[in-house]
Amino acid sequence: MFVPLLVLRNAFRHKLRTTLTIVGIVVAIAAFGMLRTIVDAWYAGANASSSARLVTRSSVSLVFSLPLTYAQKIRQVDGVKEVAWANWFGGVYVNERNFFAQFAISTPSYLDIYPEFILPDDERRAFLADRLGAIAGRKLADKYGWKVGDQIPLRGTIYPGTWTFNLRGIYDGADEGTDTSTFFFHFDYLNETIKRQYPGRGDQAGVFVESIRDADDAAAVSQAIDTTFKNSLAETLTETEKAFQLGFVSMSEAILLAIQAVSYVVIVIIMAVMANTMAMTARERYGEYATFKAIGFSNGFVAMLIFAESVGIAVLGGLLGIAATFPLASTFAHTIGSILSGFKVSQQTVALQFAAALIVGVVAAAIPAWRAARVRIVEGLRAIG
Amino acid sequence: MAIPIGYIGRNLVARRLTTTLTAGGMALVVYVFATVLMLSAGLQKTLVATGEDDNVVVIRRGSQTEVQSGIARLQAGVVESLPQIALSGDGRPLISKEPVVLISLPKRSSGKSANVVIRGVTPAGLILRLQVKLVEGRMFRPGTAEVIAGRSIADGFQGAGFGETLRFASRDWKIVGVFDAGHTAFDSEIWGDAEQMLQAFRRTGYSSLLFRLNDPSQFDAVKSAIENDPRLTLEAKREKRFYAEQSEALSRFISYLGTSISIIFSFGAVIGAAITMYASVASRTGEIGTLRALGFSRGAILTAFLLEALLLGLIGGVVGLIGASVMQALTISTTNFQTFAEIAFSFTLTPRIVVVSLIFALGMGFVGGFLPAARAARMKIVDALRAA
Numbered sequence: 215m216f217v218p219l220l221v222l223r224n225a226f227r228h229k230l231r232t233t234l235t236i237v238g239i240v241v242a243i244a245a246f247g248m249l250r251t252i253v254d255a256w257y258a259g260a261n262a263s264s265s266a267r268l269v270t271r272s273s274v275s276l277v278f279s280l281p282l283t284y285a286q287k288i289r290q291v292d293g294v295k296e297v298a299w300a301n302w303f304g305g306v307y308v309n310e311r312n313f314f315a316q317f318a319i320s321t322p323s324y325l326d327i328y329p330e331f332i333l334p335d336d337e338r339r340a341f342l343a344d345r346l347g348a349i350a351g352r353k354l355a356d357k358y359g360w361k362v363g364d365q366i367p368l369r370g371t372i373y374p375g376t377w378t379f380n381l382r383g384i385y386d387g388a389d390e391g392t393d394t395s396t397f398f399f400h401f402d403y404l405n406e407t408i409k410r411q412y413p414g415r416g417d418q419a420g421v422f423v424e425s426i427r428d429a430d431d432a433a434a435v436s437q438a439i440d441t442t443f444k445n446s447l448a449e450t451l452t453e454t455e456k457a458f459q460l461g462f463v464s465m466s467e468a469i470l471l472a473i474q475a476v477s478y479v480v481i482v483i484i485m486a487v488m489a490n491t492m493a494m495t496a497r498e499r500y501g502e503y504a505t506f507k508a509i510g511f512s513n514g515f516v517a518m519l520i521f522a523e524s525v526g527i528a529v530l531g532g533l534l535g536i537a538a539t540f541p542l543a544s545t546f547a548h549t550i551g552s553i554l555s556g557f558k559v560s561q562q563t564v565a566l567q568f569a570a571a572l573i574v575g576v577v578a579a580a581i582p583a584w585r586a587a588r589v590r591i592v593e594g595l596r597a598i599g
Numbered sequence: 600m601a602i603p604i605g606y607i608g609r610n611l612v613a614r615r616l617t618t619t620l621t622a623g624g625m626a627l628v629v630y631v632f633a634t635v636l637m638l639s640a641g642l643q644k645t646l647v648a649t650g651e652d653d654n655v656v657v658i659r660r661g662s663q664t665e666v667q668s669g670i671a672r673l674q675a676g677v678v679e680s681l682p683q684i685a686l687s688g689d690g691r692p693l694i695s696k697e698p699v700v701l702i703s704l705p706k707r708s709s710g711k712s713a714n715v716v717i718r719g720v721t722p723a724g725l726i727l728r729l730q731v732k733l734v735e736g737r738m739f740r741p742g743t744a745e746v747i748a749g750r751s752i753a754d755g756f757q758g759a760g761f762g763e764t765l766r767f768a769s770r771d772w773k774i775v776g777v778f779d780a781g782h783t784a785f786d787s788e789i790w791g792d793a794e795q796m797l798q799a800f801r802r803t804g805y806s807s808l809l810f811r812l813n814d815p816s817q818f819d820a821v822k823s824a825i826e827n828d829p830r831l832t833l834e835a836k837r838e839k840r841f842y843a844e845q846s847e848a849l850s851r852f853i854s855y856l857g858t859s860i861s862i863i864f865s866f867g868a869v870i871g872a873a874i875t876m877y878a879s880v881a882s883r884t885g886e887i888g889t890l891r892a893l894g895f896s897r898g899a900i901l902t903a904f905l906l907e908a909l910l911l912g913l914i915g916g917v918v919g920l921i922g923a924s925v926m927q928a929l930t931i932s933t934t935n936f937q938t939f940a941e942i943a944f945s946f947t948l949t950p951r952i953v954v955v956s957l958i959f960a961l962g963m964g965f966v967g968g969f970l971p972a973a974r975a976a977r978m979k980i981v982d983a984l985r986a987a
Contacts, residue, residue: 249860
């Protein structure tokens with residue numbers, strides 16, 4: 215009982231210093247957790263995607279569309295269950311800052327392929343019945359305060375003009391990872407309008423989405439689809455939905471790597487602060503350490519005292535920091551709104567935070583403990599703080 | 600009377616380990632702070648430097664980027680006949696009608712794909728962009744499947760290097776030259792013959808028009824001529840402005856993220872400075888008493904400890920900036936989410952960033968040192984002397 219009590223009393227001898235150090239660790243560990251959660255959120259879209267879905271796009275790049283007639287040919291490929299298609303709309307809601315994804319989707323096939331978008335039956339019927347109808351995710355609707363029945367104007371950047379849609383439904387996600395910040399409307403409406411205004415420009419789909427019978431066949435089915443259109447005017451590239459989403463993530467890879475690097479820098483900074491605290495603490499107590507040794511305690515015992523104190527302070531700060539991460543993350547997710555979906559502190563992040571706190575405690579104690587263990591009794595007794 | 604600076608400086612030297620750790624923590628914060636500002640400045644510099652003052656870009660109204668835009672040949676013809684367009688030596692208008700598309704290419708480093716801009720240019724387009732210089736090989740021959748690649752693309756993407764061949768739009772394109780566009784956005788593009796590109800990508804219209812004004816002050820006249828013509832659904836922007844707008848979102852994202860990270864990090868560093876300064880005050884209680892007894896005022900003590908903290912911040916700031924300046928050798932390549940295309944830019948250290956970072960470092964020292972300094976100044980002479 216004596217040793218833990220001694221460590222505790224030592225740790226809080228300088229209340230102000232210890233408190234400041236703990237506050238520093240709390241901030242650092244919470245910041246570390248936040249940064250990791252931001253990076254995780256980037257990958258959330260890919261993680262939530264199903265492996266039983268394929269995405270077919272033009273092999274040149276996403277900005278090239280594919281002829282709508284491909285849908286029939288894709289449906290005939292062995293292993294394909296259903297085919298749907300979608301076009302990126304890229305409209306502006308009120309002003310450029312309000313960015314959210316908008317897709318013109320084939321109805322009802324697209325909704326059938328994505329069962330994770332949960333839409334009440336009456337809203338689904340209303341959406342399907344209204345050619346100008348649209349549905350929005352819960353998060354998106356909450357952000358702009360939309361209600362079913364509202365009219366939503368979007369200024370087209372790819373498709374000129376102002377398009378006004380009637381909001382017929384608000385969908386929820388089947389689980390937390392499902393993205394509910396997207397806006398969907400009828401492909402047919404977009405297509406017919408385009409055909410009327412710009413003869414020759416219609417009947418093009420941005421991407422085809424296929425559900426397949428057996429997820430294990432994904433590679434074979436993808437290849438079969440691409441072979442079908444080989445050497446045609448519009449060659450295709452088919453990949454699993456996950457690979458497709460990861461392709462987007464990898465575009466911002468440089469930024470993600472920077473965020474990750476920075477999340478480790480904050481740990482190094484707090485390590486310096488903590489090491490400083492322990493160095494000062496140990497320096498003030500050389501006299502006491504010498505006394506311990508003089509009455510027969512070993513060098514290892516003295517070193518252990520410093521390690522226990524350092525690790526204790528670091529872990530206490532770490533735990534508080536972990537606790538602070540959760541409210542911080544939810545506030546952040548609320549403020550930033552629909553940009554990043556699935557903003558959630560993962561278990562892995564918590565484990566890493568704890569490990570980081572532990573490492574900070576151990577590393578900070580290393581030099582002071584080594585010095586204190588080596589201090590000669592006579593010198594130590596002579597030392598003044 | 601003030602306490603000599605030498606005394607203040609030697610106090611930091613006396614506690615080498617503590618000084619190093621505290622200044623080191625601050626240096627890391629300043630390093631992160633400065634590199635983020637440098638990144639944002641580098642991006643802006645790249646895109647702002649891309650445009651020329653008297654060049655005008657025309658795209659379809661409402662489409663924010665060249666890739667989203669579309670201009671029919673008929674419309675292009677109307678713009679071409681505007682009287683405000685400068686003429687070249689042979690009397691033809693200096694206007695380049697360009698198709699711009701994105702193709703996805705695998706990166707050399709990771710094998711992952713990113714979107715690269717392919718631009719079809721005309722001889723006028725080359726005259727309008729004088730900053731572009733061939734550094735390897737030769738110019739593409741009009742009417743052939745030859746292209747030239749920007750330096751960043753040639754270095755960064757598979758098959759885009761000099762002498763290599765790229766396959767897109769069901770054709771093989773030979774890279775016959777590499778150009779340097781002087782750290783502008785064109786460094787991240789591939790150029791070929793405009794008519795060849797239109798055919799290969801089966802386009803009937805152009806993406807954007809670029810022309811030079813015969814008089815820079817004519818911009819407003821040409822803008823209203825284009826935007827008020829009922830035959831045209833186009834908008835005109837100064838080239839400089841056009842490219843600056845394309846960097847806004849990414850640049851804002853980087854600086855927001857960076858500033859919030861720096862502010863959070865500075866908490867840690869300020870706490871470190873406060874701990875160091877409190878300890879410095881506590882271990883010198885007797886000294887402070889002696890100084891006061893010798894006749895130094897409370898103000899002098901306060902100033903001395905504040906200066907010590909500021910000096911600590913300055914050391915951290917300078918070391919952090921030295922570290923950050925090394926980053927200038929690096930080039931970052933990422934997707935600009937406004938244009939959906941890859942853009943390469945480097946960290947750029949501007950005098951403003953140096954000043955702002957040093958003020959930031961001194962600020963951390965000041966905030967961390969103020970309370971300890973105040974405590975030192977408030978000590979009573981008798982108590983302080985007795986404590987020793």
